[in-house]
Amino acid sequence: MITRLLVANRGEIARRVIATCRALGVATVAVHSDADADAPFVAEADLAVRLPGNAPAETYLRVDLILDAARRTGADAVHPGYGFLAENAEFAAAVTDAGLTWVGPPAKAIAAMGDKVAAKALLADAGVPMLPTWIGHDEITDFPVLVKASAGGGGRGMRIVAGPAALAEAVASARREAAAAFGDGTVFVERYVERGRHVEVQVFGDTHGTVVALGERDCSIQRRHQKIVEEAPAVLPDGVRQRLHEAAVAAARAVGYVGAGTVEFLLAPDGRFFFLEMNTRLQVEHPVTEAVTGLDLVRLQLLVAEGQPLPLAATPPPDGHAIEVRLCAEDPAHDHRPATGVLHRFAVPQVAGEFAPTKGLRLDSGVAGGSTVGVHYDSMLAKLVAWAPTRAEATRLLAGALARAELHGVTTNRDLLVRVLRSPAFGAAEVDTGFLDRHPDVFAPLLPADELPLAALAAALASAAARRAAAPVLAGLPSGWRNVPSFPQVTRYAGPGGDGIEVRYRLDRTGALADYSVSSAVTLVQAAPDRVVLDVDGVRRAYAVHRVGSQVFVDGPDGAASLTELPRFPLPTAELAAGSLLAPLPGAVARVHVEVGQRVAAGDLLLTLEAMKLEHPVLAPADGVVAELPVPAGGQVDTGAVLAVVTTPEETAS
16 A cells, blocks of 8 residues: 655646645655745645756656655655656656556556557557558658657647658657657657547556546647647547547557556547557546546546556546646747746636546646746646536636636736637537637737726726825825826836837826826726726726736736836837847757858748747748857857847848
């Protein structure tokens, strides 16, 4: 029986495992990098061991350090979570060789499914349907195709290629990204299915020969091949569900599977489905399965690892519907690139529970208010899950809670998720892996552009109220009031994307708005440092305002705005050279593809920036000549650092 479990992972999955262990009376051990020293999962574990450094290769991927931590703390079992070493057969073998209980499938099964090329061949023999697949890239003539990493998952190392001209660079880029994420740069190519759906089956096996399917999930809505919305059960054509479950169980039996696993399929529009891969671990999206089955999958993992039989022998019927969204640190104003910073406030309303099967809203978060989001790890902050009796009710509940969440300090993909959930196409279950490409309107911010001035006015009035509250004398006098009105008060903000917003307003002797720079008819109902209520054209609108330094976060009835108050008298700044290309986020220059003095065309790849496990290409903005490359390959940069300078013929002539 397991008495003390080491969790060889971080973030929300570490908290998830620790929560179940606490409910079962199992002591826990966390391992953490320097960057994660103050993370919630470290505080919640009974014991914690530092892994010196920050990069995964020197911390969470160090088998020797993790096993040493288990020895030093007296742990008798290891749970790998997902990502990092979760699908590393050598790690699983090392854990069992050390005399510890491995909470996962046998190393042999991990190895068999870890090589996706070999796995396809093995499962094809077991009768599982497959897509055309190529190892060598020269013989491919059937496009479009999908380049995929042989090891790992999560969309890393994956590229869609429309024609032969782009194949070589896609393969090279996929190899680099896969090597950085998984330590293995092997890739293969398979036929790309247009308008396919990503449907996966949760399987579970024990050491007594039982293998069951615990239902399926639809994970079709993806961005950059990474899932962002998942639901259970999937909305499937008649007869498909049973065949999917049978194929998944056959795949698991073919490798002697034990523990929790996921068999992933691509469902074509005509109802045919094809094997994609088998993830030999717990999945990020496992909470939706827990919601509709009522099962704690981590508890089942521990029971199976202890040698106990599964408490069920058949697929349980789903109860209601569950939808999960992945809330990620991203910058919508810059193509949803990963974002960093301090999470000043993280509050989601109506949450009924965390890290366990829950009716209503469930929040599995790796962060809390005050957490720092850095560049070393995945950008996912949390998962929010809604359960309701019907799909429509779950959708509405989840969208409403997300829209009202207060997420301050780090930009996120919240608005995108709400737009997806509220879209008519999602409501009609018209989803596939190309959903976002066909519905570009979901990328619009929730807050309409014409309502941004109202949010800025609320921010200015809240700041004025805060100043009056802190005034040592005449605190009851309206801010900026004069016996003889002259100029209005002026506050300037940088809004989303850096656009400037100027707010002009004046209060009369009663504190009412007498003049303002908003086109609507506005009456001030209430102004406090953290809350402003405005009557706009006869409709009351309440705004929650949270200020941190010069940053002001405004949450209104139709969306949120993050504003930066600009100084009244800005200091002069150094002027950047024309043609300067700046780092969009902190990271490391992975490769430099050009040389100083080289002529480039618009769109040419200049260098590759690596951050949050992803590659970010830096492209030439116009035809010109590379004048400067100040950062060599391997160099670390902060946001705003100059990566390259490309001069155009006009600039050279001047």
